[in-house]
Amino acid sequence: MSAVIKTTTPFTLELALFNALQVLGSDPIRVGADNLKEYHQRGQLIVGDILTNRCDYNGKQHFRCIEGLWVLRHDSDELNARVFTAAKTSRQYNKVGAFLQELEGEYARQYEFHLEQLAVQEKQRLEAERKARVEVTRQSAITQAKAKGYVVQEKHLNGKIQLVCTRSV
Amino acid sequence: MNFGTTFNVAHLEPTTHIYGPGPRFTIWLQGCTLACQGCWNTEMWPHRPQHLLDRNELLERIISTPNIEGVTLLGGEPMQQAENTLWLLQQLRTKTALNIMLYTGYERAELEGTDNWQCFEALTDLIVSGRYEHNLRNTGLLWRGSENQQLVYPVGSRLKKQDQRVNQLEIVISEHGGVTVLGYPD
Numbered sequence A: 001m002s003a004v005i006k007t008t009t010p011f012t013l014e015l016a017l018f019n020a021l022q023v024l025g026s027d028p029i030r031v032g033a034d035n036l037k038e039y040h041q042r043g044q045l046i047v048g049d050i051l052t053n054r055c056d057y058n059g060k061q062h063f064r065c066i067e068g069l070w071v072l073r074h075d076s077d078e079l080n081a082r083v084f085t086a087a088k089t090s091r092q093y094n095k096v097g098a099f100l101q102e103l104e105g106e107y108a109r110q111y112e113f114h115l116e117q118l119a120v121q122e123k124q125r126l127e128a129e130r131k132a133r134v135e136v137t138r139q140s141a142i143t144q145a146k147a148k149g150y151v152v153q154e155k156h157l158n159g160k161i162q163l164v165c166t167r168s169v
Numbered sequence B: 001m002n003f004g005t006t007f008n009v010a011h012l013e014p015t016t017h018i019y020g021p022g023p024r025f026t027i028w029l030q031g032c033t034l035a036c037q038g039c040w041n042t043e044m045w046p047h048r049p050q051h052l053l054d055r056n057e058l059l060e061r062i063i064s065t066p067n068i069e070g071v072t073l074l075g076g077e078p079m080q081q082a083e084n085t086l087w088l089l090q091q092l093r094t095k096t097a098l099n100i101m102l103y104t105g106y107e108r109a110e111l112e113g114t115d116n117w118q119c120f121e122a123l124t125d126l127i128v129s130g131r132y133e134h135n136l137r138n139t140g141l142l143w144r145g146s147e148n149q150q151l152v153y154p155v156g157s158r159l160k161k162q163d164q165r166v167n168q169l170e171i172v173i174s175e176h177g178g179v180t181v182l183g184y185p186d
Helices: A014-023 A096-117 A120-147 B055-063 B078-095 B115-123
Strands: A003-006 A050-056 A059-066 A069-073 A082-084 A151-157 A160-168 B006-016 B024-029 B051-054 B070-075 B099-104 B126-129 B150-152 B166-173 B179-183
Touching: A003 B006, A014 A050, A014 A059, A014 A096, A096 A120, A120 A151, A120 A160, A120 B166, B006 B055, B006 B078, B006 B179, B024 B055, B024 B078, B051 B055, B055 B078, B070 B078, B078 B099, B078 B115, B099 B115
Parallel strands: B024 B070, B070 B099, B099 B126
Antiparallel strands: A003 B179, A050 A059, A050 A082, A059 A069, A151 A160, A160 B166, B006 B024, B006 B051, B126 B150, B166 B179
16 A cells, blocks of 8 residues: 655745636635734734635635745634635535645646736746746755665656655665 | 446546556545555545546546556555446557556455456456555555555566565655655655
């Protein structure tokens, strides 16, 4: 039996994230100084958070920008979690893992769309940032694997980097 | 749960390198009632729909994936979507030269003599069979996680027998820096 362990794509571009949430029907709302007091939440909301219509014990699940990455804040217990739309009808609630996986795909599409709209220079800057982020992840993974005694073979397939790590036993 | 001609899929990787020999299209099916203690993929136990994928579409995706040598099915439990799994394997045998590897948590003895087992033996090149036994866990076994699990090469298998002692992981980094770790981590 083998493991599949997946981390979420780092969401860095607010506009792409917001649009992706809209496409997926998560009714995103930006929290600003004008509407901050409208929402009741266990744990404080802050200006800049992006609310979704996914509710759990703590209130509305929301994204917060932490050190440049948008992170979904939610209750780890999803027992009574639900989707609460403006029409107050409950729709199918996807577990956080499945939701983030779906969001990841839409975010990538929105990111590409956003790039198409940008001037060349800005496009290059964003792409350079993305590549640098991937490179940091790659280097870190290789270093950790080698430290554990793995021989690392690197492959590049369809825009992905695949590190095949083998250790004789 | 029966989804007709639709697979309930937990995860897909178009090209992996650690689930059998050579680059392979790998499919984790959703749903398993065997509930092995210490299972690493408990989120793949429920049979409720995860990603429903028409079997023809899955076949097309496999066929259109370049530079692969084989297909691997694991899970979840492929035998608990036996009808669609058999259909897919038959199609792959007819339409491609891809070799086929199948994981099942069922013991060989539980399945031997059943029609399904005979069909699976006829269609696959390698079956990894047996429950994951946490007290027999060994991450140094080629293509399996516990000592009791067996590599079964059916008569007519197109694969050379292998059984080295290695520990393998595959780390997939997406274009945006998302990380997926596959395999047998410590």
